[in-house]
Amino acid sequence: MIEIENLTFRYPEGEHDVISGLSMRIQRGSLFGLLGPNGSGKTTLISILTGLLPSVYGQVRIDHKSYPQDQYDIQTSIALVPQEYAFYPRLSVVENLFFFGQVQSIPVKKLSARVCEAVTVAGLGSFETVRAENLSGGLKRRLNLAIGLLNQPQLLFLDEPTVGIDPHSRHFILETVRKINNAGTTVVYTSHYMEEVEALCDEIAVLDNGKMLACGTLSQLLVNAGKRGLIVTLMSTPTEQQRQALLVVPGLKIRGHELCMSHCSESDLWDLMELLETEKLSIVCMKYGYGNLEEWFLQTTGRQLRA
């Protein structure tokens, strides 16, 4: 649905490219996670995809349409939910929804129904007449999302939709996003919260310094990283003789009664299991696998995603 080819972007007064030679595809109906630390180019990419910034070098196609010639067609079929509370605090929930519906030229006959639907989906039924400035942080996020649903977009861009809200509201928004996606809307979701993206998205792209570090499903990303870690907690601390026997396994580190390997192949794992049995060392718990996105990003770039 979204095709990006060799996209490069630099701000007029910028000294280097914010996006550099980026190519990717986002399939119709997917829930696509866009990850990256601050300054990685996520917001710029979303601005280009929503027509807020012009793509000078490279190609961007949404449903085979391009900016600027198909700008109207594209913008009527997409919606952007910005990170900020992008509505009018002194208008009520319903007044905000009607206003944004009207500026999108939604026919009057359909508008009331669309507003009702958006209010229901966002769970704002009890707050229709409340001024937006008097809503809690979580409800403001829901209103922000509801406005994005008015034109029944085929493609929805959510820029950090859960920033600064309580776990209950976050859970509600994540569930709502899942339902929207299940109903057929393609969702591009940016977030700093790795666990959200891991739990929600079926495809993920990681940006850093305007370049794509990786793109694929979560398991593909972690497998492609090729490093499976191992942490084994033993019942007792190994003796010196046992330590010497265990250290035959390459890369193994022993700290007290904990054994660690930053990269452990399957054969190494079997070797270690046999040695533990031979040395009669009992296991309390064991963690083996590809880790998570946070660890993967740290390993790949040497930096924290949320830094």
Added chain:
Amino acid sequence: MTVFALVKKEWKLLIRDWHALLLLFVMPAAFILVMSLSFQNKYTERRGVEVHYYLINQDNSLASARLIKDLLLLKNFKMRSSHASFSSLAGQVQRGHAQFVVSIPNGFGRFMQSRDPLPVQMVAGPTVEPAIYNLFEQVLRGTLMRVYLNQMLAPLNVARLKAGMGLQLGVHYAAVARLLHGVSLYQVNGKSQRPTSVQQNVPAWLVFAMFFIAIPLSTTWVQERQQGTYLRLRSMGVSAKALLFGKMLPYLGINLLQVVLMILIGVIVVPWFGGEQLMLGHAPLELCAVSVAISLASVSYALLISNLVSTGEQATIITGVGNLLMAAVGGVMVPRFLMPPFMRTLAIFSPMAWGLEGYLDVFLRQDALRPVVTNIFYLLLFSCFCLLFSGWLLGRRRRG
């Protein structure tokens, strides 16, 4: 150490915020300069005030020569001699190029001491403040009295005066009062009338109020940009043009409501409290055109400011101080002709001056259509410049 670090941090923050520096240094400096220069003459016993008048002398008597000589000694009233016709000079005064025309008729000296003297004509421009009118009239009467007494005492022998003989001067008091005939070019129902302070103050403060709409308009625009609503609207395909006009139209409406309200106050409320009634003149179309042009100028100016600044606070302060400066320069606080020459030149560039002159054209000059059109043209030109610049800034913002 901590305090030092804090002070250092604050200093760095301050010197890197050019908006703050502008507000802290440039704005007050400009304000002090403009206000001091504008009010200078008001507070220095009118020293340096330059009220200009044309003089036409059709008399060749000693009395008229003496009158001219005395008039030339006046410091604050600058004479411009001219050979142009009376009607032509009256036209100049009507357009505000000078404040008065003084005409000494042929035979003035000869009939001065008669029961039926030929009066000196004093014609005031329609926008001359009542206080200035009265001041100049009194100065002229005083000068005429001196000339009259000189004329009367000259033939008397000093020795006879000393002996106390023959002091029957035969002053015709009623005739002396008729030595000067003053009229204003301001007319109500075809009759010359002196304009009241209401005629001057209502349009002045109305223009001032109309430009103050810049504060709410610019702050809401900046807020929309900061809150992300602007971004959202752009992503919905709302064009920059639609955004600009969507902002302009309601505020134009508010401006026009201000006009109606302020005029009603001048026409109805001020007389309730014993003041003079505001006379609207006979040019409703021109009045509407000037009002719309001022409104367009003020709204466009607000849009320009809001696209230049980054925060609501900056918008509030810059538009507020900018309005005060424009008002001071534009003759809202002090009539332009009372300002020093440099300030009068500067006033040519104040949109408030164009607006105020436009209203004065309608309320006071009445039949001077050309100046109204000129002032409307300037206001529309200013509005176009502000809108184009705002559009360019919006486009630039969109490009990144």
